[in-house]
Amino acid sequence: MKTITVDLGARTYPILIEAGLLARAADHLAPLARGRMMAIVTDENLAPHLATLQGALTAAGVESEAIVLTPGEGSKSWATLEALCDRLLDLGIERGDHVIALGGGVIGDLVGFACAILKRGCKFVQIPTSLLAQVDSSVGGKTAINTRAGKNLIGAFHQPAMVLIDPAVLDTLPARELRAGYAEVVKYGLIDDFAFFEWCEANGAALLAGDLALREHAIAHAVAAKARIVAADEHETNGTRALLNLGHTFGHALEAETGFSQALIHGEGVAAGCALAFGFSAAQGLCAGQDAARVAAHWHSVGLPDGLASARIDASGATLVEHMRHDKKMAAGTLPFLLARGIGQTYLDKTVDLGDVERFLDAQPR
The missing domain is CATH 3.40.50.1970 (Rossmann fold)
Incomplete structure (x- = not known):
């Protein structure tokens, strides 16, 4: 145990x-x-x-x-x-x-x-x-x-x-629910653990196929990562725990567009949201385009949505940004975003222009 x-x-x-x-x-x-x-x-x-x-x-x-x-x-x-x-x-x-x-x-x-x-x-x-x-x-x-x-x-x-x-x-667990949960596993690698992301690339398919030892390892690694972050910032006051929201600002907007229905379940929204967060980071010149492509490729390889098209979202950027304005992290009219300087290099950015987000979303394939 x-x-x-x-x-x-x-x-x-x-x-x-x-x-x-x-x-x-x-x-x-x-x-x-x-x-x-x-x-x-x-x-x-x-x-x-x-x-x-x-x-x-x-x-x-x-x-x-x-x-x-x-x-x-x-x-x-x-x-x-x-x-x-x-x-x-x-x-x-x-x-x-x-x-x-x-x-x-x-x-x-x-x-x-x-x-x-x-x-x-x-x-x-x-x-x-x-x-x-x-x-x-x-x-x-x-x-x-x-x-x-x-x-x-x-x-x-x-x-x-x-x-x-x-x-x-x-x-x-139904295969779709298992894949959705896997998105939250990979998230820990994307936040601050590039080696774990590489482990997921190598082992994710086998984990999803039923390898119990791989599942135990992934669960223990992810839980230990979250336990450390929660202990450092229980009530999300110093910015550390906010890192766990990677993919969620974009993802919750996609979920809201579906009415939080079975059309896009939470983990699928997180996967698409992480892909969009890395894509937006690359578009802003914060990380390499190949990093964003690598994240999207891993989601695609395990059957998770890697953007608006695969998430079956055709709403405008303005509509999705309006969903974001209801995010509980909104403070004084500013919405903090989790962006990335690379895989395993996520950070909290409180200076994002929602107009830039809207334009980025409008440019995404549908």
């Missing part, structure tokens, strides 16, 4: 990574139960994993109650949040109890936010079941729901007590 620690003083917590961990999760959850029932929040697609987890808890003498939600981004809503909080209150959840979030990023974000506000804060455990959640959203304490104005605009920083990652559960 690999153990990675997110060092946050009194809120420090472990991330445990091991194939088959779900079936042994009770070893780590039973001490948190304090002899009380544990609530598990999951979605309808995860019935086999729920059965495994509940079976393990029952065998350990821990009673559990499942709250099963509708899959998809639509559940990250005010209505679902209200219903979930009411159900947790009906179950008598106390501040000292640990609610279990069993699922992908939607479940993790929603449950984390519910626990942030329930009785002014109760505890929760992340058991992510998608690659995207395992390497990104389950770590770091960002929780949120979506609103009409945009994605993740209502939320809170609320760290989990523990994260349990079982790479073997990815065997049941």
Whole structure:
């Protein structure tokens, strides 16, 4: 088992990574139960994993109650949040109890936010079941729901007590979801780890094809990278954690254009967004055009969108920039962008002219 620690003083917590961990999760959850029932929040697609987890808890003498939600981004809503909080209150959840979030990023974000506000804060455990959640959203304490104005605009920083990652559960993940999660893996190489990007170029196809050892390595490497960044800038105040948003400003605009629908899921938006961020950087003379081409080529090689055309976005630059204006990172009319001086050389730029972005987007093939 690999153990990675997110060092946050009194809120420090472990991330445990091991194939088959779900079936042994009770070893780590039973001490948190304090002899009380544990609530598990999951979605309808995860019935086999729920059965495994509940079976393990029952065998350990821990009673559990499942709250099963509708899959998809639509559940990250005010209505679902209200219903979930009411159900947790009906179950008598106390501040000292640990609610279990069993699922992908939607479940993790929603449950984390519910626990942030329930009785002014109760505890929760992340058991992510998608690659995207395992390497990104389950770590770091960002929780949120979506609103009409945009994605993740209502939320809170609320760290989990523990994260349990079982790479073997990815065997049941649809290929499209696996590829989307892989975009967040590669992102860590693009940010500040050129050697890891090279590793992804060499191993990404095999990882996606099912190589468990490669998956474990990639997950552990990505989680360790995120843990370091979160420990250095938990609430995104000094600019370090903002690096994790590489590809997201462009990507969220593309997602918004699709109405945050299945037409372009989050990881696909991140891949296209990273390609656009590098393309824009090259257009501004910040990095070599061959770097931007190399990033786009890797996305293409694994079946991820590498720009507007492959993301099936035909909106104008003005329309996409208008989506960006609703970004939660907007400050005093300025939107910071993650740009690059090369692969593994990402930096935060607060001087970008949105007119330049609009013109760049208008020039992209559709």
